[in-house]
Amino acid sequence: MTTLPERVTITEVGPRDGLQNEDCYVETPQKIELIARLNKAGFSRIEAGSFVSPKAIPQMRDAADVFAAMPRREGVTYVALVPNVVGARNALAAHADELATVVSASETHNKRNINRSVEESLREVEGVAALASDAGIPWAGYISTAFGCPYEGDIAEEQVVKLCTRLRGLGAAAVALGDTIGAGNPRQVANLVRAVQDALPDTPLRLHAHDTRGTGLANVFAALQEGVDSFDASVGGMGGCPYAPGAAGNVATEDVVYMLEEMGIATGVDLPALVEVARWAEEIVGRQLPGRVKDAGIMPAADAE
Amino acid sequence: MTTLPERVTITEVGPRDGLQNEDCYVETPQKIELIARLNKAGFSRIEAGSFVSPKAIPQMRDAADVFAAMPRREGVTYVALVPNVVGARNALAAHADELATVVSASETHNKRNINRSVEESLREVEGVAALASDAGIPWAGYISTAFGCPYEGDIAEEQVVKLCTRLRGLGAAAVALGDTIGAGNPRQVANLVRAVQDALPDTPLRLHAHDTRGTGLANVFAALQEGVDSFDASVGGMGGCPYAPGAAGNVATEDVVYMLEEMGIATGVDLPALVEVARWAEEIVGRQLPGRVKDAGIMPAADAE
Numbered sequence: 001m002t003t004l005p006e007r008v009t010i011t012e013v014g015p016r017d018g019l020q021n022e023d024c025y026v027e028t029p030q031k032i033e034l035i036a037r038l039n040k041a042g043f044s045r046i047e048a049g050s051f052v053s054p055k056a057i058p059q060m061r062d063a064a065d066v067f068a069a070m071p072r073r074e075g076v077t078y079v080a081l082v083p084n085v086v087g088a089r090n091a092l093a094a095h096a097d098e099l100a101t102v103v104s105a106s107e108t109h110n111k112r113n114i115n116r117s118v119e120e121s122l123r124e125v126e127g128v129a130a131l132a133s134d135a136g137i138p139w140a141g142y143i144s145t146a147f148g149c150p151y152e153g154d155i156a157e158e159q160v161v162k163l164c165t166r167l168r169g170l171g172a173a174a175v176a177l178g179d180t181i182g183a184g185n186p187r188q189v190a191n192l193v194r195a196v197q198d199a200l201p202d203t204p205l206r207l208h209a210h211d212t213r214g215t216g217l218a219n220v221f222a223a224l225q226e227g228v229d230s231f232d233a234s235v236g237g238m239g240g241c242p243y244a245p246g247a248a249g250n251v252a253t254e255d256v257v258y259m260l261e262e263m264g265i266a267t268g269v270d271l272p273a274l275v276e277v278a279r280w281a282e283e284i285v286g287r288q289l290p291g292r293v294k295d296a297g298i299m300p301a302a303d304a305e
Numbered sequence: 306m307t308t309l310p311e312r313v314t315i316t317e318v319g320p321r322d323g324l325q326n327e328d329c330y331v332e333t334p335q336k337i338e339l340i341a342r343l344n345k346a347g348f349s350r351i352e353a354g355s356f357v358s359p360k361a362i363p364q365m366r367d368a369a370d371v372f373a374a375m376p377r378r379e380g381v382t383y384v385a386l387v388p389n390v391v392g393a394r395n396a397l398a399a400h401a402d403e404l405a406t407v408v409s410a411s412e413t414h415n416k417r418n419i420n421r422s423v424e425e426s427l428r429e430v431e432g433v434a435a436l437a438s439d440a441g442i443p444w445a446g447y448i449s450t451a452f453g454c455p456y457e458g459d460i461a462e463e464q465v466v467k468l469c470t471r472l473r474g475l476g477a478a479a480v481a482l483g484d485t486i487g488a489g490n491p492r493q494v495a496n497l498v499r500a501v502q503d504a505l506p507d508t509p510l511r512l513h514a515h516d517t518r519g520t521g522l523a524n525v526f527a528a529l530q531e532g533v534d535s536f537d538a539s540v541g542g543m544g545g546c547p548y549a550p551g552a553a554g555n556v557a558t559e560d561v562v563y564m565l566e567e568m569g570i571a572t573g574v575d576l577p578a579l580v581e582v583a584r585w586a587e588e589i590v591g592r593q594l595p596g597r598v599k600d601a602g603i604m605p606a607a608d609a610e
Contacts, residue, residue, distance in 0.1 A: 004492070153604065182597075183604060185567040186526045187309070214516075214560035214597035215567075217523040221491045247601035255519035262490040262520075292487075292519035296552035299458060299488060 005229040007266040011045040018238030051087035067094035085127040099139040106149035141167030148183030150243040174204040182212025186222035206230040216251035236278035236289035252291030310534040312571040323543030356392035372399035390432040404444040411454035446472030453488030455548040479509040487517025491527035511535040521556035541583035541594035557596030
């Protein structure tokens with residue numbers, strides 16, 4: 001095996017990508033409580049909400065209230081997802097520490113998702129970048145459907161590399177490869193990461209893996225082997241796949257942390273505390289979540305239950 | 306990435322390890338129907354039952370009837386799990402094509418599981434080996450708790466290597482590393498596989514992965530990278546973990562096949578047909594099974610549903 005990173009950074013995206021894709025609306029106080037519990041579990045990065053049209057995504061309509069009232073732990077970066085300049089303004093007004101903005105690798109997906117061409121989206125990103133720059137905070141460029149599109153199917157590697165280059169050119173502090181529909185496989189992840197690294201050697205890369213088809217942790221492992229040390233995950237595996245109702249969404253944070261810590265890779269996250277958050281998350285969304293470790297326990301011999 | 310095998314062999318263990326660990330008793334005709342459907346999906350190896358004490362494992366009490374009545378497809382190996390010489394005799398009488406026998410890497414687990422020391426179990430394996438040899442059929446040696454034990458916790462690599470050597474010395478055609486409680490991680494899998502390969506270069510190795518903690522496919526990928534080309538899996542992820550009620554058990558076959566085929570690795574299995582079997586399996590066990598691909602579909606754009 002190649003040398004693996006000794007430590008990785010996890011961005012907990014449950015309060016945003018997780019809750020945004022749950023059918024239910026989670027009330028503001030519970031969102032704030034969720035972030036408080038995640039703070040205690042030791043995350044250094046939490047994606048706390050999305051500043052989007054409340055009509056498009058009603059689950060996130062209280063993002064400003066959440067940002068205003070949530071407890072902020074020192075040293076933690078609270079990220080806001082923003083689809084456009086209006087969202088970026090609102091996120092900055094809410095004192096987000098970092099912005100995340102999304103463009104799809106698939107022209108069809110971008111068009112159907114936000115009714116813009118990829119080129120139009122990139123112009124919007126330019127505006128977001130300018131605002132972030134003025135505010136003196138970093139922003140990350142997310143590439144959705146980087147490993148497959150619900151409309152176009154396979155996505156050409158060159159297409160993703162080209163988008164990475166554009167985003168980096170606009171000033172993205174990091175580029176995140178999003179497996180929006182969980183169609184990626186480990187060989188593909190390794191190849192795409194290498195292609196991006198070859199084209200843009202100094203770009204901090206992040207993997208945003210979904211576990212829709214069970215390959216989430218295998219994809220994390222593949223990226224790790226290529227030196228990727230930054231991963232998104234959602235506590236309990238909250239969220240889902242809008243293109244496959246009932247299917248799993250984001251990879252479950254506690255499963256990722258379990259695997260990494262067992263491999264001797266430090267995450268900074270308190271796994272037993274996180275497992276408790278995952279179990280509590282099932283209560284607030286009112287359904288069994290797909291994460292595995294919360295059901296199995298960390299290790300049977302050591303588990304109290 | 307290292308060179309990966311171009312094709313792998315999957316042993317479908319749902320009719321045995323899957324059904325054995327379901328709470329319900331699946332009636333004989335349905336077991337036979339399950340095997341018929343698996344035949345059609347193209348498996349070359351099916352673990353069709355276990356010849357054990359009906360008191361110990363009532364779910365398998367009809368193994369002889371299943372073997373007598375199940376349709377046998379040409380070229381398919383129908384494996385029987387046997388815990389001892391009595392089981393081996395019954396399996397041979399039922400015309401099993403191959404035997405599988407299990408010893409635990411953990412002394413405590415072996416004792417609590419079958420009330421024998423590992424040494425006593427190995428003497429029993431010797432008897433099984435003699436019967437298989439007389440009958441002119443191969444047998445595989447399974448090492449359970451190879452990646453962790455519910456009682457002892459971590460298992461020393463040397464302990465597993467020693468057992469592999471003993472089993473191979475007794476004539477095992479293959480050695481299977483069993484992650485009985487799903488506690489393995491990809492680094493550990495790679496290291497253990499390499500240790501066994503170093504000690505026993507020509508031993509056909511198999512990985513029996515469980516997905517109890519979400520690492521199942523990552524572990525398959527890790528083993529693949531070390532050249533392992535034989536894997537156990539259970540359709541739909543049938544089964545469970547006797548040490549963690551409600552937790553996932555064997556890795557779901559359709560998820561493994563999905564990942565491998567997407568990576569360009571041939572399995573010989575018809576994935577769409579297998580997904581249908583997985584959905585049907587949920588009906589016969591009366592619960593939602595943990596496999597992911599059956600819920601998500603193979604690829605949204607191409608999926609008919």
